[in-house]
Amino acid sequence: MSGLFLLAIPTPSATPIPVFGSGVIGFSFLLSTIVWAPVVWAFVLATVPNPRGRYDRFFYGSSFWVSFGVLALAFFGYIQFQAFTVGPQYEEKLPWLPAFGITYHLGADGISILVLMANGIVTLAAILSSTGLRARPREYYVLLLLAEAAINGLVCARDLFLLTLFFAAATLPLTLLVAGWGVLPGRRWAAGLRLLGYWGVGSLALLLAAVLLAATAGGNTFDLDYLGKAGVAGRAQIVVGILVVVAAATRLGFWPLHGWARDVLAEAPAGVAILIAGAGMRTGGYILLRLLDASLHDGTRLLAPILAALAGVTALWCGLAAFRARDLRVLGAYLAIVPGCVTLLGAAGVTPLSLDGAAYSLFGGAVASALVVGACAVVSERALTRDLALLGGLAGRLPRLSWLLVLAGVGVIGMPLTGTFVAELLVFFGSFKTSFIGAFAVAAGLVVAGAAVAWMLQRVLFGAPNPDAPPAGDAPLTETWALALLAGALIYLGVVPGGPKLAGIPFLDPGAINVVNASVADLASSYAPPTPPAGGGG
Amino acid sequence: MVSGIRGRRATSNFTILVLLVELADALLVGWARYRSSDPYRLGYQWINLAVSFEGATQFQAFGIDVSLRVDHLSLAAVAAITLVALAITFWHRQGGRGEAGPARFHATLLLAVLGGAGVVISGDLAALTAWWGVAGVATYLLLAHRFGTEAAGRVSRLGLTLPFLGDLALLCAVAVLYSRFGANNLDKLSPASVLTQTYDAGLKTLGVAAVLFTIAIFVRGGLFPFTRWQQGTLEAPPAAVAFVQGLWPLLGAVVLWRVLPVFYFGGPQPWRVLAYAAAASAVAAALLALAGNDLRRSLVWGGAAISALVLLAFGQPGAAGTSLAAALAVALARPATLLCGWALVRAMRTNDLVDMGDAWRRMRVTAFSLAVACAGLGLALAPKGAIRASWRSDWILAVTIVLAGFGLMRVYVLVAHSELRRRRAFEPTRVREVAPVMWWPAWLLALGGLLLALAGFLTAWIAFLAGGHQPGAVLQTDVLWLLIGLAGPGLALAAGFAARPMSLSLPARAGVWLAAAGAAGSLLYARYVRTPGLGIVEAFEQRGLRSGEGALGSALGRAEAWAARPVSAATALGLVLLVVVAAALLAGLLAPGIYR
Incomplete structure (x- = not known):
């Protein structure tokens, strides 16, 4: 049996065999289409007349198909990506504000293309889980599409100023979504303002970092390709690095800047919570890799021990805080922060392998976080309560959701067969040489998070049913599909990171890890381990 | 599928x-x-x-x-x-x-x-x-x-x-x-x-x-x-x-x-860590198997003691092969003890050894399977002792084998050969053997465990498992360790038949003490570790973080109000100059030319 299973596992190849399906489409504005198509459609939706709510379903359906189209384009970009070359692909470059050296420069390397895929899947899941929405659907879907566009723009931007603009632009639609459609009317405004405050501070920090980096690098340009090779002075690297870390910390929810995550992920409607946890939070990890690791090598090396410690403290703290949660959605929010700690440890590991793991965790962590937040939201909706004192024994009554919640739990802590496990494996393998204590700290944090997951599953699913709890029913098909989409992606990433192959030839998927690795190898060339002295013994 | x-x-x-x-x-x-x-x-x-x-x-x-x-x-x-x-x-x-x-x-x-x-x-x-x-x-x-x-x-x-x-x-x-x-x-x-x-x-x-x-x-x-x-x-x-x-x-x-x-x-340190930890674990588990009269717990503790001994002997030169053989025997015998135990618990509707008995007459195959499985566990480590390595580890091995064998066989003696008393809503005459589909898997595993344990004395089996040349022991040493393996079960049989009340009361008292110690430990942990630790977390989350956010919000609000108030042209000019000077200073400090 095991032999048969092993035979089914494909054999990745380092050689650049073209993927079946590559070369099907190739046009010059792939990334612009991915970024701006949702914006265009958002404007269309905003102007379509909707007498007495006649076209409410149209907003949902058309948003779904637009997002599906964006995901399809990202997928085409992914399978056509040339994993054996370095540097950005699908580039578009137009002068925008030449006096300030700002260009409209888009491009995607392996990391970007993978994050685009993750964003596409997460957005699709967010829209699918919003089928039950009845209040102001036009505004809701318009804002959702704008948020998707902003996050995709951030990922594609190769100009630091443009990246900063998109980074800040994602804040507003998400804030309005949380404040306007939050679950509890009394708390949603507070949650929205928290999001605005924290992410605003992060955006400000990134803007300062961008201006400082461009100013100290000289060259009158914000182009990331130039800034990455500019060789900024050490002191400036530290200042810029700290600002980037602050910006990333506000997004990924690192201690002590995680206050927004607890409230926002608990109060937002399921779809918005999925989008924020799966796409919005990952932008923090993305800028860590794109700016800190790629452009500020000396600063990264100096900050690495602090970052590793921060990752350990955050994982430990979130695990402990989850134990004190009295609300299922708050518990899910704390758990959603944990995969980001693996990303941070990978970024702090500054070895090629740990950076590979960090980049991979942007996808694995995105779907795991989105799944845990979404599953907690749907369970609390279906059980008609989110109070952990009332919830209990739901495994028998919500069989489908129970499996998804179990998978979300084991996915968050990175158990095998999930994408987060592969990321964890790479990050730990790469980090132990450079961040020995930090890696142990994150491992300890994961143990505590594991205990919190076990406690959550006991409390909600496997314990005795509470006779005082309201009656619960399993999730409808669309919500199940939304979560199943995330679960499927999580398992797919964990089982075939190198992509499926037929007779040794890549089939439809070049392998997420191979696509990431091409770009990381370029990014991590400054962090290669030293060559041992000849004849050096142990 | x-x-x-x-x-x-x-x-x-x-x-x-x-x-x-x-x-x-x-x-x-x-x-x-x-x-x-x-x-x-x-x-x-x-x-x-x-x-x-x-x-x-x-x-x-x-x-x-x-x-x-x-x-x-x-x-x-x-x-x-x-x-x-x-x-x-x-x-x-x-x-x-x-x-x-x-x-x-x-x-x-x-x-x-x-x-x-x-x-x-x-x-x-x-x-x-x-x-x-x-x-x-x-x-x-x-x-x-x-x-x-x-x-x-x-x-x-x-x-x-x-x-x-x-x-x-x-x-x-x-x-x-x-x-x-x-x-x-x-x-x-x-x-x-x-x-x-x-x-x-x-x-x-x-x-x-x-x-x-x-x-x-x-x-x-x-x-x-x-x-x-x-x-x-x-x-x-x-x-x-x-x-x-x-x-x-x-x-x-x-x-x-x-x-x-x-x-x-x-180096020597990893071996020491492994050996000391395994020895302490085995002795503690063997003693804990004797504390209390819960059938399933005693079986689990006994099995854990034997499993720890398997690891202990890995450290002895030449004994790794016999450890592997013992591990295979334990893998079969431990489930067998538990399956038999569950069949007995279900039939007699209690976990408490005080209320169990007469299984030899009413559930003979299950009782016999339990005895065989316990003997298999007791003997699993005996061949390893026969490979002489160090004097000290031999003693620990021997004592723990006897203790664990005693603890496991005590369960069998009390279940199989005691009086099964009538209790409320329980009629002893209704206790009967389980269905064949339940006893034969347990019997198969027990027999397999015993055979694998005895096979550990065969050098050819050890060589097959571990490869290479395996040291053998002289016949007298094998016999000696076989006797040591049987000593524990033998003592348990003797104690069970000769002094049944004592073999129930002493473990019961030890079980009570152990439960009290466990409860005290849990209380101490909750009082001094769990509650304060989680209290700190909660205080930070509920009060510290929120008051920090509140203070920041108030400060921003005040700053906004301050920025929105009307100012004179001179003040505005001064402020602009101040910002420009500060920015120039910052840029100057960060610029590579001046820094150098």
């Missing part, structure tokens, strides 16, 4: 078919490879990355192979795991009639078998870790199979919380080794030249990795002081508990055998 089948019997049949095919597969390959001592190697690349073009060559590429490294030990271990799973599946047909979700149970059982088989045939440490985790997930799902009661919920929590510590310890151990040696493959890692002459790697690396491996094996094996997750999950389906307690000690022993070079070349 199993999870898609409807019906209890159909899922069971399909699972049995799959397991029979796997067993036949293992036996056929074993037959084919009987004379070949070299492992059969085959690898499938799972991850293959060129990560760097500079630096040390071993770090320029990274790969994880789902590799097969089929040697005699792995074949024997796969056969043992499959045999236990088969017996469990048959037992569950009748014993698990009342359990919900047959498809779920059998699917997770097969997943656990897959994970276990993956661990024992893996030649790549990273893949081994992944398979270990797969078996861990399956174990969690098996133990969490029942739900709907508080006890079942608690079982599910314990089935994940503590074992996950072991899983991460294993991951960290493998990661530590990779971070220094740049290899996961056992064949690349094992040569002495690699472990002793790699640049930037030394005894400290090997020591840390060895300690982490020890933690992983102890935690997952459920050895003292990590037995809690096995003791606390006894409310799970009996078949699941029995399988888990047979599987993990065997996986732990196999992993230890695979990574023995790390211990060998790690």
